[in-house]
Amino acid sequence: MPFRxxxxxxxxxxxxxxxxxxxxxxxxxxALARGDSRTSGFSxxxxxxxxxxxxxxxxxxxxxxxxxxxxxxMSDRPRFEFSVAATDGRxxxxxxxxRRGEIRTPAFMPVGTAATVKGMKPAGVRAIGADIILGxxxxxxxxxxxxxxxxxxxxxxFMQWDRPILTDSGxxxxxxxxxxxxxxxxxxxxxxxxxxxxHMLTPERSMEIQRLLGSDIVMAFDECTPFPATRERAESSMxxxxxxxxxxxxxxxxxxxxxxxxxxxxxxxxxMEEDLRRRSSEALAGIGFDGYAVGGLAVGEGQAEMxxxxxxxxxxxxxxxxxxLMGVGKxxxxxxxxxxxxxxxxxxxxxxxxxxxxxxxxxxxxNIRNAKFAEDMAPIDPESPIAPWSRAYLHHLVKSGExxxxxxxxxxxxxxxxxxxxxxxxxxxxxxxAGFAEAFRARYCGGKA
Amino acid sequence: MPFRxxxxxxxxxxxxxxxxxxxxxxxxxxALARGDSRTSGFSxxxxxxxxxxxxxxxxxxxxxxxxxxxxxxMSDRPRFEFSVAATDGRxxxxxxxxRRGEIRTPAFMPVGTAATVKGMKPAGVRAIGADIILGxxxxxxxxxxxxxxxxxxxxxxFMQWDRPILTDSGxxxxxxxxxxxxxxxxxxxxxxxxxxxxHMLTPERSMEIQRLLGSDIVMAFDECTPFPATRERAESSMxxxxxxxxxxxxxxxxxxxxxxxxxxxxxxxxxMEEDLRRRSSEALAGIGFDGYAVGGLAVGEGQAEMxxxxxxxxxxxxxxxxxxLMGVGKxxxxxxxxxxxxxxxxxxxxxxxxxxxxxxxxxxxxNIRNAKFAEDMAPIDPESPIAPWSRAYLHHLVKSGExxxxxxxxxxxxxxxxxxxxxxxxxxxxxxxAGFAEAFRARYCGGKA
Numbered sequence: 001m002p003f004r005x006x007x008x009x010x011x012x013x014x015x016x017x018x019x020x021x022x023x024x025x026x027x028x029x030x031a032l033a034r035g036d037s038r039t040s041g042f043s044x045x046x047x048x049x050x051x052x053x054x055x056x057x058x059x060x061x062x063x064x065x066x067x068x069x070x071x072x073x074m075s076d077r078p079r080f081e082f083s084v085a086a087t088d089g090r091x092x093x094x095x096x097x098x099r100r101g102e103i104r105t106p107a108f109m110p111v112g113t114a115a116t117v118k119g120m121k122p123a124g125v126r127a128i129g130a131d132i133i134l135g136x137x138x139x140x141x142x143x144x145x146x147x148x149x150x151x152x153x154x155x156x157x158f159m160q161w162d163r164p165i166l167t168d169s170g171x172x173x174x175x176x177x178x179x180x181x182x183x184x185x186x187x188x189x190x191x192x193x194x195x196x197x198x199h200m201l202t203p204e205r206s207m208e209i210q211r212l213l214g215s216d217i218v219m220a221f222d223e224c225t226p227f228p229a230t231r232e233r234a235e236s237s238m239x240x241x242x243x244x245x246x247x248x249x250x251x252x253x254x255x256x257x258x259x260x261x262x263x264x265x266x267x268x269x270x271x272m273e274e275d276l277r278r279r280s281s282e283a284l285a286g287i288g289f290d291g292y293a294v295g296g297l298a299v300g301e302g303q304a305e306m307x308x309x310x311x312x313x314x315x316x317x318x319x320x321x322x323x324x325l326m327g328v329g330k331x332x333x334x335x336x337x338x339x340x341x342x343x344x345x346x347x348x349x350x351x352x353x354x355x356x357x358x359x360x361x362x363x364x365x366x367n368i369r370n371a372k373f374a375e376d377m378a379p380i381d382p383e384s385p386i387a388p389w390s391r392a393y394l395h396h397l398v399k400s401g402e403x404x405x406x407x408x409x410x411x412x413x414x415x416x417x418x419x420x421x422x423x424x425x426x427x428x429x430x431x432x433x434a435g436f437a438e439a440f441r442a443r444y445c446g447g448k449a
Numbered sequence: 450m451p452f453r454x455x456x457x458x459x460x461x462x463x464x465x466x467x468x469x470x471x472x473x474x475x476x477x478x479x480a481l482a483r484g485d486s487r488t489s490g491f492s493x494x495x496x497x498x499x500x501x502x503x504x505x506x507x508x509x510x511x512x513x514x515x516x517x518x519x520x521x522x523m524s525d526r527p528r529f530e531f532s533v534a535a536t537d538g539r540x541x542x543x544x545x546x547x548r549r550g551e552i553r554t555p556a557f558m559p560v561g562t563a564a565t566v567k568g569m570k571p572a573g574v575r576a577i578g579a580d581i582i583l584g585x586x587x588x589x590x591x592x593x594x595x596x597x598x599x600x601x602x603x604x605x606x607f608m609q610w611d612r613p614i615l616t617d618s619g620x621x622x623x624x625x626x627x628x629x630x631x632x633x634x635x636x637x638x639x640x641x642x643x644x645x646x647x648h649m650l651t652p653e654r655s656m657e658i659q660r661l662l663g664s665d666i667v668m669a670f671d672e673c674t675p676f677p678a679t680r681e682r683a684e685s686s687m688x689x690x691x692x693x694x695x696x697x698x699x700x701x702x703x704x705x706x707x708x709x710x711x712x713x714x715x716x717x718x719x720x721m722e723e724d725l726r727r728r729s730s731e732a733l734a735g736i737g738f739d740g741y742a743v744g745g746l747a748v749g750e751g752q753a754e755m756x757x758x759x760x761x762x763x764x765x766x767x768x769x770x771x772x773x774l775m776g777v778g779k780x781x782x783x784x785x786x787x788x789x790x791x792x793x794x795x796x797x798x799x800x801x802x803x804x805x806x807x808x809x810x811x812x813x814x815x816n817i818r819n820a821k822f823a824e825d826m827a828p829i830d831p832e833s834p835i836a837p838w839s840r841a842y843l844h845h846l847v848k849s850g851e852x853x854x855x856x857x858x859x860x861x862x863x864x865x866x867x868x869x870x871x872x873x874x875x876x877x878x879x880x881x882x883a884g885f886a887e888a889f890r891a892r893y894c895g896g897k898a
Contacts, residue, residue, distance in 0.1 A: 115845065119852040144823070144845045151824060152841050160837045374593070375600060388609045392601050396564065396593045403568040403852060 074099045080263040080290045082322050086429045090315070090341040093428040096291075096322055099261050100156070100216055101163040103131040105322060106338045106424050108417045109166060109346040114139045115159045118351055119403075119410040122161040128385060128411065129418035132217075133161060134346045137170035137209050138177060141199070142192050146212040154214030166217035166346070168326075169206045169248070169267075172224045183223065185240065203244045207251035211258040219293065220248035222267045227299040234271035241269045241295075242283040249287050263290035265324060271296055272305060274312045281316035291322040294342070298327040307336050314341040331360060331420055332445055335437050338424050350413035355406040357398040360416040364444050368394045368409065383419070386412045523548045529712040529739045531771050535878045539764070539790040542877040545740075545771055548710050549605070549665055550612040552580040554771060555787045555873055557866045558615060558795040563588045564608045567800055568852075568859045571610040577834060577860065578867035581666075582610060583795045586619035586658050587626060590648070591641050595661040603663030615666035615795070617775075618655045618697070618716075621673040632672065634689065652693045656700035660707045668742065669697035671716045676748040683720035690718045690744075691732040698736050712739035714773060720745055721754060723761045730765035740771040743791070747776040756785050763790040780809060780869055781894055784886050787873050799862035804855040806847040809865040813893050817843045817858065832868070835861045 077099050084094040096103040110117045110125055112133045117125050125133060135155055140146065144158075152158050155165055171188070175181050178190035178199075187202030206221035222241040225234050245266050252264045266289035270276030284292060294313055297306050310325070317323050324344035325337050334345055350360065357369045359380050366373075368380075368391065376391035386394075386408045397405030427436035526548050533543040545552040559566045559574055561582045566574050574582060584604055589595065593607075601607050604614055620637070624630055627639035627648075636651030655670035671690040674683055694715050701713045715738035719725030733741060743762055746755050759774070766772050773793035774786050783794055799809065806818045808829050815822075817829075817840065825840035835843075835857045846854030876885035 114849050114851060115842070116851050116853040119856070121853070121856075143849060144841070148824065152826065152839070158839070158842050158845075160842075375597065377601065390601070390607070392593070393564070393607050393609075396607075400563050400592060402563060402565050403855060404565040404570070406852060407568070407570075407856070 074261075077101075079261055082291070082320065084320075086431070088428040088431050088433040089339065091338050091424075091428045091433050092341065092343060093425045094343075098164050098216055098263065100165075101131065103164055103344075104421075104425060105343040106334075106421055106428075107131060107344050108334070108421045109134045109344065110414050110417075111136075111346055111348045111351060112159070112161070112165075113348075114143065115155060117410075117414070118355065119407045120414070122159060124411060125161070125414065126163065128415040129422060130163075130414070132164040132166060135165050135167045135213065135215070136173060137167050137206060137213070138173035138201075140167075140213060141170065141201075141209050142194055142197075146209040150212040150214075154212075156214055164216040165214075166265075167210045167213055167215035167219065169219040169221040170201050170209070171206070171222050172327075174201050175224065185243075187221070187244075203247035204251040207248055207255065211252075211255045211262075214258075216262050217291070218252055218262055218264045220245045220264065220266050220289070222269060222295055224299065225269050225271045225296045227271065227296070227301050229271045231271075231273060231276075234269075234273055234276055238269040238271070238276050238280050241267065242280060245284060245289075246287050249289070265289055265291040265293050265322075267293040267295040267326070268313060268317065269296045270313075272301065272309055277309070277313045278316050281313075285318055289321070291324060291344070292317040293324040293326050295326055297325065298329055298333075298347075303330075303333055303336070306333070307340065310337055310340040310342070331417070332441060334417075334420065335424065335440055338428075339433065339437055350417050351410050354409035354411075354413040357405070357409065358413075359394070359409055360413050362440075362443055368398050368405075370395075380412055381416070384412045385415050526550075528710055531740070531769065533769075535880070537877040537880050537882040538788065540787050540873075540877045540882050541790065541792060542874045543792075547613050547665055547712065549614075550580060552613060552793075553870075553874060554792040555783075555870055555877075556580060556793050557783070557870045558583045558793065559863050559866075560585075560795055560797045560800060561608070561610070561614075562797075563592065564604060566859075566863070567804065568856045569863070571608060573860060574610070574863065575612065577864040578871060579612075579863065581613040581615060584614050584616045584662065584664070585622060586616050586655060586662070587622035587650075589616075589662060590619065590650075590658050591643055591646075595658040599661040599663075603661075605663055613665040614663075615714075616659045616662055616664035616668065618668040618670040619650050619658070620655070620671050621776075623650050624673065634692075636670070636693075652696035653700040656697055656704065660701075660704045660711075663707075665711050666740070667701055667711055667713045669694045669713065669715050669738070671718060671744055673748065674718050674720050674745045676720065676745070676750050678720050680720075680722060680725075683718075683722055683725055687718040687720070687725050687729050690716065691729060694733060694738075695736050698738070714738055714740040714742050714771075716742040716744040716775070717762060717766065718745045719762075721750065721758050726758070726762045727765050730762075734767055738770070740773060740793070741766040742773040742775050742793075744775050746774065747778055747782075747796075752779075752782055752785070755782070756789065759786055759789040759791070780866070781890060783866075783869065784873065784889055787877075788882065788886055799866050800859050803858035803860075803862040806854070806858065807862075808843070808858055809862050811889075811892055817847050817854075819844075829861055830865070833861045834864050 078097045079099060081097040082094065084092045086093050092105070094105050096105060110130050110133050113136045115135065117133060140149060149155060149158060156162055174188050174190050177193050179193055179196070181188050181190040187200055187205065189198070189200050191198055201221065203221040207218065210218040221244050223237050225237040229237065249264065253259050266284035266287060268277060268280045268284060270280045294310065297309060314323055322343040323341060325342045327347060328334065328337060328345055329347050330349060337345070357367055359366050359368050361381055373391040373395040378391055379387035379389065380391055380394060381387065389408060394405060394408060398409065423436065427433045527546045528548060530546040531543065533541045535542050541554070543554050545554060559579050559582050562585045564584065566582060589598060598604060598607060605611055623637050623639050626642050628642055628645070630637050630639040636649055636654065638647070638649050640647055650670065652670040656667065659667040670693050672686050674686040678686065698713065702708050715733035715736060717726060717729045717733060719729045743759065746758060763772055771792040772790060774791040776796060777783065777786060777794055778796050779798060786794070806816055808815050808817050810830060822840040822844040827840055828836035828838065829840055829843060830836065838857060843854060843857060847858065872885065876882045
């Protein structure tokens with residue numbers, strides 16, 4: 001029997017019949033492979049404003065320039081340059097160029113909470129198509145600690161991921177994970193869930209920690225408004241987050257060399273209220289950020305309500321900047337959010353649910369523990385990097401509590417997410433997003449795997 | 450900073466400065482790389498005897514023949530051919546040629562209990578130099594089940610390992626892991642530790658299960674005599690194991706196509722008694738096996754007692770056949786056993802202790818959880834495949850309970866074991882085993898990492 005694994009290794013090395021990721025997204029991936037230098041970039045100074053015009057309402061990918069090659073040094077690359085290659089309705093596709101590499105958008109960022117994408121080596125994360133990963137400030141400040149991380153050379157060297165890393169501000173997790181969190185105008189005082197030690201997170205300390213970690217995209221320190229919230233609570237929380245956004249901007253800009261090579265994103269709040277979201281957006285644009293996140297969603301409001309908010313919230317953000325929907329989400333959440341103009345996503349779902357035996361397929365998620373898979377010789381997906389192994393084998397591993405089960409399911413799910421993003425990018429570039437999204441939903445939400 | 454990981458990948462692809470495994474073992478590895486066809490092979494018929502002469506008391510590696518290439522099909526390869534390329538004292542180095550590939554000896558077999566080497570993909574196990582892995586009959590017969598495994602195409606396809614697999618007989622684990630095991634002349638009746646279901650293992654059923662799994666090297670069904678044992682118990686246990694060995698031989702030979710492509714090993718018992726070991730060896734040689742294992746050691750007797758037994762037990766076994774010391778052991782156990790003529794080993798130590806944070810180094814084992822490693826920027830070993838990551842990172846991962854910590858420590862430890870085997874093979878081939886072993890012990894057992 002010829003071993004499918006060997007075929008996969010050949011494909012990974014470019015020796016076999018076409019790469020998995022390239023298939024089905026020929027225009028975009030081909031352009032990227034040739035070192036496409038897009039023409040609609042927004043170069044940013046040290047303190048950007050939110051008022052750049054968006055000149056990127058084109059469908060076609062620009063003519064590729066000669067490849068800059070892999071040898072281009074970090075210092076030759078822009079600090080932060082977002083270019084939109086094509087739009088389709090409110091959706092956009094393009095890329096963010098940064099010192100440590102390019103981020104193709106719409107992008108999904110695998111979550112690497114504690115300086116590791118759980119169960120994967122960095123080379124594997126990269127191999128399935130991730131351009132950027134996310135690190136969690138709250139976890140890393142407690143263990144190994146921000147100052148220790150700096151002494152160890154920063155998060156990139158520590159975990160051996162040499163491409164961009166986005167770090168959250170710690171604001172969300174300190175409220176959800178720590179003990180006895182007390183919020184004040186200054187920030188949040190809390191006790192570690194690990195050892196009960198006392199800590200304080202402020203906008204200034206969050207910026208310092210993210211600098212010590214060596215983050216490429218730093219998130220402003222904010223309060224993720226709980227759901228549901230009274231209008232009064234939503235308003236006061238948003239207003240404090242905007243004051244913290246200004247303090248974050250100042251503290252980030254005081255970061256010296258780090259500020260000159262990293263980017264800072266602001267976070268829109270305002271709960272489910274259109275006018276609060278608008279005021280938040282205006283406040284953020286007035287401060288000026290490299291990118292803008294939509295915060296305070298995916299907190300239990302449900303997909304319909306989230307989409308209702310995105311319908312007005314996204315267009316409020318500066319069009320020439322990347323828009324990042326934090327903590328989202330399920331594959332169908334992502335498709336709907338891309339249709340509404342979102343460029344970046346992160347979520348623990350593919351990794352966490354993979355460890356629990358949930359696998360994503362184009363026909364919807366499956367629970368590999370189900371007895372019907374015990375003798376299923378088919379791969380979970382014929383294009384998946386884990387296609388050499390059968391569903392029966394995955395079933396056996398996960399049922400047996402074997403580490404390899406969690407490893408393979410994680411790899412598959414992250415591949416599925418990256419493949420979905422590649423398909424979305426191709427569909428936008430080719431002006432067929434509506435048809436792609438409709439076909440995706442019909443199969444993913446209607447079919448049974 | 451240039452990333453060490455990239456350098457490692459280059460080395461693995463043969464594009465960098467020399468391969469890790471080849472270093473320090475140039476003669477042997479070089480010969481293997483050229484497809485050395487050894488001249489002192491023992492071709493075996495369907496039922497070998499133990500009386501072949503050993504014509505391999507040479508120091509030099511034979512002149513390499515033209516490479517047979519990797520494309521040689523399974524059916525063109527010998528069923529089982531053990532060739533000794535060189536001896537040094539009682540130690541030997543050579544290779545076992547089988548349908549699914551060559552096993553360089555002395556060999557260490559990583560343990561893949563439940564159809565997975567815990568925490569590693571098969572490609573990784575192969576990349577660090579393993580020629581063969583071990584599967585556990587007891588675990589696999591319970592989950593996923595032997596008949597199911599056959600329906601799924603056998604263990605090789607199931608787990609995607611295309612090289613030789615040795616399976617134990619289940620005799621040892623049924624006594625140590627199952628509930629209510631009752632031994633009789635027929636075999637062992639027991640209840641599964643997983644679900645309490647009732648099962649029976651006999652020599653005939655063990656051979657059938659190992660055939661259904663598609664094992665390449667099948668172990669005879671025996672009783673691992675407990676330690677300590679009275680002389681009477683040791684004698685009666687050994688005698689029953691010899692009757693079971695004959696029944697195993699008959700049942701294996703009735704296995705049709707499987708018997709024509711796989712090998713069967715007998716297992717010497719006799720506890721710590723020289724005369725019992727001799728009678729056991731004579732009984733096994735009379736039956737005739739492809740290889741011979743030393744059983745009933747590494748059961749709590751200690752290294753000195755184990756070496757005392759090996760001093761007389763190994764030479765009793767047919768010299769022209771591989772000798773396998775089951776369940777051993779620590780690196781210094783292996784060095785001492787190789788000096789006493791052992792060719793094959795298996796042990797859970799590198800994998801199990803790796804998951805617990807123990808890492809092997811030439812200066813002895815270290816516990817990566819120790820606080821002194823929290824800011825240690827050095828790799829665990831500069832030649833290790835996990836050298837891109839610092840001891841500080843491993844410390845962080847293991848302390849944090851991260852899966853990647855167990856994965857990296859496992860990979861390192863299995864690499865360490867394979868590297869030790871490669872060094873032993875090179876030392877034997879070059880006639881300098883005594884010096885190598887002395888230097889190894891001085892550093893490994895005397896040094897503090």
